[in-house]
Amino acid sequence: MGKGRIEAFSDGVIAIIITIMVLELKVPEGFDLEALRPMAPIFSAYVLSFVYVGIYWNNHHHMFHTVQKVSGGTLWANLHLLFWLSLFPAVTHWLGESHLAAWPTAAYGIVLFMAGIAYFILAHVMIRQHGPDSTLARALGRDIKGKTSVVLYLVGAVCAFIAPWISAALYTFVAAMWLIPDRRIEHLIGE
Amino acid sequence: MGKGRIEAFSDGVIAIIITIMVLELKVPEGFDLEALRPMAPIFSAYVLSFVYVGIYWNNHHHMFHTVQKVSGGTLWANLHLLFWLSLFPAVTHWLGESHLAAWPTAAYGIVLFMAGIAYFILAHVMIRQHGPDSTLARALGRDIKGKTSVVLYLVGAVCAFIAPWISAALYTFVAAMWLIPDRRIEHLIGE
Amino acid sequence: MGKGRIEAFSDGVIAIIITIMVLELKVPEGFDLEALRPMAPIFSAYVLSFVYVGIYWNNHHHMFHTVQKVSGGTLWANLHLLFWLSLFPAVTHWLGESHLAAWPTAAYGIVLFMAGIAYFILAHVMIRQHGPDSTLARALGRDIKGKTSVVLYLVGAVCAFIAPWISAALYTFVAAMWLIPDRRIEHLIGE
Amino acid sequence: MGKGRIEAFSDGVIAIIITIMVLELKVPEGFDLEALRPMAPIFSAYVLSFVYVGIYWNNHHHMFHTVQKVSGGTLWANLHLLFWLSLFPAVTHWLGESHLAAWPTAAYGIVLFMAGIAYFILAHVMIRQHGPDSTLARALGRDIKGKTSVVLYLVGAVCAFIAPWISAALYTFVAAMWLIPDRRIEHLIGE
DSSP states (O other), X not given: OXXXXXXXXXXXXXXXXXXXXXXXXXXXXXXXXXXXXXXXXXHHHHHHHHHHHHHHHHHHHHHHHTOSBOOHHHHHHHHHHHHHHHTHHHHHHHXXXXXXXXXXHHHHHHHHHHHHHHHHHHHHHHHHHHOTTSHHHHHHTTOHHXXXXXXXXXXXXXXXXXXXXXXXXXXXXXXXXXXXOOHHHHHHTTO | OBSHHHHHHHHHHHHHHHHHHHHHSOOOSSSSHHHHTTHHHHHHHHHHHHHHHHHHXXXXXXXXXXXXXXOHHHHHHHHHHHHXXXXXXXXXXXXXXXXXXXXXXXXXXXXXXXXXXXXXXXXXXXHHHHOTTSHHHHHHTTOHHHHHHHHHHHHHHHHTTTOHHHHHHHHHHHHHHHHSOOXXXXXXXXX | OBSHHHHHHHHHHHHHHHHHHHHTSOOOXXXXXXXXXXXXXXXXXXXXXXXXXXXXXXXXXXXXXTOSBOOHHHHHHHHHXXXXXXXXXXXXXXXXXXXXXHHHHHHHHHHHHHHHHHHHHHHHHHHHHHOTTSHHHHHHTTXXXXXXXXXXXXXXXXXTTTXXXXXXXXXXXXXXXXXXXXXXXHHHTTO | OBSHHHHHHHHHHHHHHHHHHHHTSOOOSSSSHHHHTTHXXXXXXXXXXHHHHHHXXXXXXXXXXXXXXXXXXXXXXXXXXXHHHTTHHHHHHHHHHXXXXXXXXXXXXXXXXXXXXXXXXXXXXXXXXXXXXXXHHHHHTTOHHHHHHHHHHHHHHHHTTTOHHXXXXXXXXXXXXXXXXXXXXXXXXXX
């Protein structure tokens, strides 16, 4: 099967997820600067999630760029990833509204964790199809960055019950790790 | 007429339907675990509908994969299918909120039934165009799985007035039947 | 300029318009058959608008099928058409909620009228580019069906203040005229 | 990397932004002409934003038309532009509801300004990749129109605290400057 439609469908779903989060940015209930203040945490959560969804689209783009054919299993592994990404708007808003309360902060980390796992599964379904010598397998390598991220999401989710600010810092750090191709960070995690 | 735009438009509509259902996942009204409890049935209904829309996209993808040209009748048969799929978010939320009340459970089954019929019509409009020896006609075969599903949706809709849990079980069973390519299930229904 | 992106963008916008109308289908406030009753007029308006947006997508598809290149003017004429189509969800819901009150019924007709005019402008911008002997110009012909529709929309908008049921009948008749390729109707309007 | 998916994703996001603004057009709370009156400023803000998003899509279309390959930096510069465009629905509605209050008017100008800067960054990331002799670099030229716009947005944002009607006039003037290829305006700004 060609990869055209799975790319187009994923682009559609990710484009909707990234813009649907805007709908949660309710119009402030007043017309002065004070009205904007309660929006600061919601806006911060929105920016973080925008970056995360952007990272997933970017990685998804690169991953499918290396292959030409997709199997039936890839379709479902891809839908599984899209399912977890589709929960981003809901957990983003819950996090933003709660001012880093324990459960919303943990829920955000769990959705990040599950999306990371789903991406891992998708990558391995595609590698199984294309073989360990495929461009994809070599591009992914030992995927230490991916595995580190998934562990940090889980640590973040647990920290939510002790010190949610550590969770927020961890989520932001992982996003920055993917966004900024900093050699020191890459060295630090062993790539 | 080429099939490019009908695929792109269907991908767009299905991508929006599958993500719009997320909007129904309202942010819980509290920040503890208790706040998540009333969301369990809504979340379950969302997962079931996500799987169903995923199955439809998957089958739609495979069906159009076998053809190169589409007729004017196919455009309308396809829009008819998209119409019934577009009712999924509304009935999903009604079902999820109602804790399996009779009418919402029946309504869900009726929309599943109508979408199944619409898919059947679309398949036959396309087979009429491409002939009984086309790849599509041979791939569909006697379509016992499709016909069984449509009957089970109807049985589920009727059961909603007697024992809605049977309806929920039937809807879940049909989804699993399409999702899991289990040989025993396929044997059971005679394929 | 190639036509690929203008088609993809239009498909995206039209796909969103046709599915966004579903969001207006609010979940009934109860779980019995009574709860569905007040939804009947809203549902009818939704079906009518779904058919209209489907017709526009269909015609848009056919029109761009005949050309290979688009001019800068076509981009704006196309955006102008999409603007009026984007008002469909709002007027559809206003009409559905109002039980055919005068102003909502007139507003629906005015949006239909403006979309019809916008389609006419788009067609003529494209014909000016491709010449009177182009496939597009010959396919459109004297466009009696299009001109009749636009007049009937206007008559419907005026009738809304006298007898809104006539307006509803006119809007439905025009939709049916495009949907059903009935030879007698086509004869009646002189094609 | 090919440009196909970045175009498709951007088309998707811009299509959703331009149509999501419609959701803000709440159904009037009555069925007579009076009910429409409070919608006039909201509708005006919607039309202005529709034109702006249309202009961005148009320019985006032309810019990517001149190139064949995109770099990793372009993906992120493009996402940065989409981020600011995604704030249009929220600021549009805030502006429309506020009847040109100071902060909403300023916020609208700031989002216009940031989107202008993001477009400028995107253009220069792409020019750096393709060289100063590329079609893109020559098409953009000294980009006096773009630079003038960005300055006028900033002036508009500042004016919001003195005379918001001047801001509204400035925002409308810049939109008209891009929409209408008027030779006198182009002469006035030195192109």
